[in-house]
Amino acid sequence: MTTPVAPERPAHLAISRVTRLLSEVRLATLAVALVSAVVGGTADLADLWVVLLAVPFSVVPALTWDTRGAALSRSGILLACDLVTTVLVLLALSSEIMTVYAAATVALLGVVVGARLALVMAVAIAMTLAYSAGVEASGATWLVALTGAVGVTAMAWAGAALGRSLRTQDEVAQQAAFAQARRAATLERVRIARDLHDTAAGDLAGATMLSGTLVERLEREGVSERTLTIARQLDSACRAAHLDTRTALGELRRAGGQPLDELLDVCRRWGRDTGVAVDLDLDPAYAEVEPELAGDVRAMVLELLENVRRHAAARHVDVVVTLGGGTLVLTVDDDGCGMADDAVPEALASDGHFGLLGLEERAGSRGGRVERAPAPRGGLRTRVTLPLVPDEVEVR
Structure with missing residues (x-):
C-alpha cells in the first residue's frame, strides 16, 4: 500500500464559484440596463453592439472557468479587452445600475489578478463611471458620483482580499484532506499487519519450529542423506518465509x-x-x-x-x-x-x-x-x- 501523496490542485479552481457569480452579476446587470435604456428610448444601435461586444467577457468565465480559468487569468490581452469593453459599456449605458456592473468588474479583477493590477484597471473604470454619471450634473450629484467611483475602486481591494482568502482556504482544505487520507492509509496498514500477524505470520512461525524439530529428529534417526537434504531445504524455506513475513509486518506497521x-x-x-x-x-x-x-x-x-x-x-x-x-x-x-x-x-x-x-x-x-x-x-x-x-x- 503506497502512502498518499498531496494532490496538485490548480489554483484557479479555488476562486471558480465567486468568479462565476461575479460574471453572472455582470450579465444580469447588462441585461437590466439594456432593457431599461431601450424602454426609455435612450439606446441606439451602437449601444446594442457595445453590449453584445461585452457579453462574451462574462459568458466565457461563467461557463468555462474550471477548464480555462488558468489561461484566462494569465492573458493580458483578454484582461485589457475586458477593461476597454467595460469602459465602452459604462459610456453607452449611463444609468445608476451600471455602478453595480463597474463594482462587479473591479471585484472580479481583484479576485483573479490581485490588488495591484486590479487597482490600476479600477481607476480607469471609476473615472469613466464618475464622468458618465456626472457629465450633465453639478454640485451634490457630482459628489455622489465621485463617492460611487471611490467605492468602486475600493472593490478592487475587497476582491483581492476575497481571492487570497479563498485560495488560502482551498489550500488548507487540501492539506486537511491529505492528512486524513494519510491517516486512513496508516490505519489500513495497521489493520493488514494485525491480520497478517494473527494468521500467516503465526502459522509460519509454527511451521518453522516444526521444520527445525523435523531436521533434528531425522538427524538422530540416521535417515538417508537425500531425505535430510529435503528436510533442510524445507526448514530453510520456512525460515526465509518467516523472515520475509516479519519484514513485511515491519513495513506495514510503519506509521508515516x-x-x-x-x-x-x-x-x-x-x-x-x-x-x-x-x-x-x-x-x-x-x-x-x-x-x-x-x-x-x-x-x-x-x-x-x-x-x-x-x-x-x-x-x-x-x-x-x-x-x-x-x-x-x-x-x-x-x-x-x-x-x-x-x-x-x-x-x-x-x-x-x-x-x-x-x-x-x-x-x-x-x-x-x-x-x-x-x-x-x-x-x-x-x-x-x-x-x-x-x-x-x-x-x-
Whole structure:
C-alpha cells in the first residue's frame, strides 16, 4: 500500500464559484440596463453592439472557468479587452445600475489578478463611471458620483482580499484532506499487519519450529542423506518465509514517520534479523525529501538488502544516501560473492528472481537509473540515481 501523496490542485479552481457569480452579476446587470435604456428610448444601435461586444467577457468565465480559468487569468490581452469593453459599456449605458456592473468588474479583477493590477484597471473604470454619471450634473450629484467611483475602486481591494482568502482556504482544505487520507492509509496498514500477524505470520512461525524439530529428529534417526537434504531445504524455506513475513509486518506497521527514522529502522531491523552488519550513512538533507520519494528509497534499500541476504553470503553491508545537484544517489556495497557479469535482471526474472527487475522498474518510473559494479571489498556495488524534482521525471 503506497502512502498518499498531496494532490496538485490548480489554483484557479479555488476562486471558480465567486468568479462565476461575479460574471453572472455582470450579465444580469447588462441585461437590466439594456432593457431599461431601450424602454426609455435612450439606446441606439451602437449601444446594442457595445453590449453584445461585452457579453462574451462574462459568458466565457461563467461557463468555462474550471477548464480555462488558468489561461484566462494569465492573458493580458483578454484582461485589457475586458477593461476597454467595460469602459465602452459604462459610456453607452449611463444609468445608476451600471455602478453595480463597474463594482462587479473591479471585484472580479481583484479576485483573479490581485490588488495591484486590479487597482490600476479600477481607476480607469471609476473615472469613466464618475464622468458618465456626472457629465450633465453639478454640485451634490457630482459628489455622489465621485463617492460611487471611490467605492468602486475600493472593490478592487475587497476582491483581492476575497481571492487570497479563498485560495488560502482551498489550500488548507487540501492539506486537511491529505492528512486524513494519510491517516486512513496508516490505519489500513495497521489493520493488514494485525491480520497478517494473527494468521500467516503465526502459522509460519509454527511451521518453522516444526521444520527445525523435523531436521533434528531425522538427524538422530540416521535417515538417508537425500531425505535430510529435503528436510533442510524445507526448514530453510520456512525460515526465509518467516523472515520475509516479519519484514513485511515491519513495513506495514510503519506509521508515516520521518524519512531518516524510517530508513534507520529498516536497516536496524534487517541487520538484527539476519545478523549481517549494516552501516548507514545518510545525508541530513534526506529528512526533507517528499514522502513518495522516501517510500521508494526505503523499498529499494529493503530489496537490495534482501538480495544480499538471499544471494551474497555477505558479512557486512554499507548503505549510503547522498543528495546534490537535483538528484538523490543510493549506494549499497556488500562484501559477498558478487554477481556474474552476464546476470542481468531480465534473465534472473525468467528464473523466478524478480527483485532486481522490480528495482529497475521502480527507478525507471521516477526517471532514474541503476548501475552495478564490483564493490571495493569484493562484493557487489549497486548505485541508484533518482531525480529529486518530480517535473524532471521521465517515465521509461
